[in-house]
Amino acid sequence: MRRLGRAARLLTLGAALGAVASCAVPSALAPGYRGSVGLPHAGFLDGAKDLPKESPGLRWRSAADFHFGVPRLVDALQDAAAAVAKQRPTGVPMFVGEISAKTGGRLPKHHSHRTGRDVDVMFFMTTLDGAPLAGAEFVKFGPDGLGVDASGRFVRFDVEREWLFVRSLLTNERIHLQWIFIATPLEALLVEHAIARGEPAEMVAMAEKVMLQPGDSLPHDDHTHVRVACEAEERVRGCIDNGPQWAWLPRIPRVEAPTSEIVEAITAPIRALPPAKPAGVAALP
Ligand SMILES: [Zn+2]
Numbered sequence: 122m123r124r125l126g127r128a129a130r131l132l133t134l135g136a137a138l139g140a141v142a143s144c145a146v147p148s149a150l151a152p153g154y155r156g157s158v159g160l161p162h163a164g165f166l167d168g169a170k171d172l173p174k175e176s177p178g179l180r181w182r183s184a185a186d187f188h189f190g191v192p193r194l195v196d197a198l199q200d201a202a203a204a205v206a207k208q209r210p211t212g213v214p215m216f217v218g219e220i221s222a223k224t225g226g227r228l229p230k231h232h233s234h235r236t237g238r239d240v241d242v243m244f245f246m247t248t249l250d251g252a253p254l255a256g257a258e259f260v261k262f263g264p265d266g267l268g269v270d271a272s273g274r275f276v277r278f279d280v281e282r283e284w285l286f287v288r289s290l291l292t293n294e295r296i297h298l299q300w301i302f303i304a305t306p307l308e309a310l311l312v313e314h315a316i317a318r319g320e321p322a323e324m325v326a327m328a329e330k331v332m333l334q335p336g337d338s339l340p341h342d343d344h345t346h347v348r349v350a351c352e353a354e355e356r357v358r359g360c361i362d363n364g365p366q367w368a369w370l371p372r373i374p375r376v377e378a379p380t381s382e383i384v385e386a387i388t389a390p391i392r393a394l395p396p397a398k399p400a401g402v403a404a405l406p
Contacts, residue, residue, distance in 0.1 A: 163388030166225030178206025201289035211253035222397035245279035264306035304342035
């Protein structure tokens with residue numbers, strides 16, 4: 122099997138994934154594909170965990186959103202929210218936006234979020250006087266850390282609580298953190314704050330690596346987007362990473378990198394699936 126020719130591998134993968142794609146979840150015809158399968162923008166999900174609507178320091182942004190993710194990401198969000206609430210007990214929770222649909226696949230208004238490894242989290246914010254605000258809405262923050270909310274009032278990016286959230290993710294070895302997409306000026310505010318707090322140089326360096334304003338999507342100045350990498354076992358079961366192999370990620374057994382044809386064979390049928398149906402529930406206040 123190790124010397125399987127490229128054509129044979131393509132045929133095998135294509136056939137298996139064609140069968141998988143026809144029902145959107147792993148089937149008896151492709152039992153090997155499990156968990157988080159494919160690329161963040163072309164994949165599906167099974168065995169997902171639903172983020173509870175409320176947990177210490179955390180709330181859904183909207184009941185209409187999809188909140189299914191790989192268990193380690195869902196757990197990490199709860200842990201991070203609880204850590205922020207414990208260190209800065211403001212009584213105002215962290216608001217979590219979309220993760221993925223229960224079986225993954227295309228979500229309206231998102232390019233990725235298809236494999237349970239991506240989540241949008243609203244920014245922590247305060248009034249100009251520093252009173253914590255419920256940040257359930259998308260507010261754009263400029264390089265000065267100021268924004269204007271839906272009611273037209275000026276609000277401030279809460280660097281302190283945002284850093285505690287980022288810090289919790291950075292120190293969580295189970296999640297295999299890949300990216301925290303965020304606008305560059307906001308990343309700069311967080312890094313400056315981390316240095317001022319006296320955080321270890323290694324942690325600051327890691328933060329600078331994972332925080333990124335992606336070049337192919339919106340600048341992420343109104344929310345942050347967290348992505349976790351595949352686990353080694355998930356790779357064997359069809360998970361594909363397209364990010365860097367950071368030093369803190371699990372060592373992957375030496376396997377041949379998938380060629381672009383193989384990636385195409387895996388992802389093309391999945392990309393063709395219809396988007397998940399909106400939950401149709403009214404947004405939470
Ligand atoms: Zn996102």
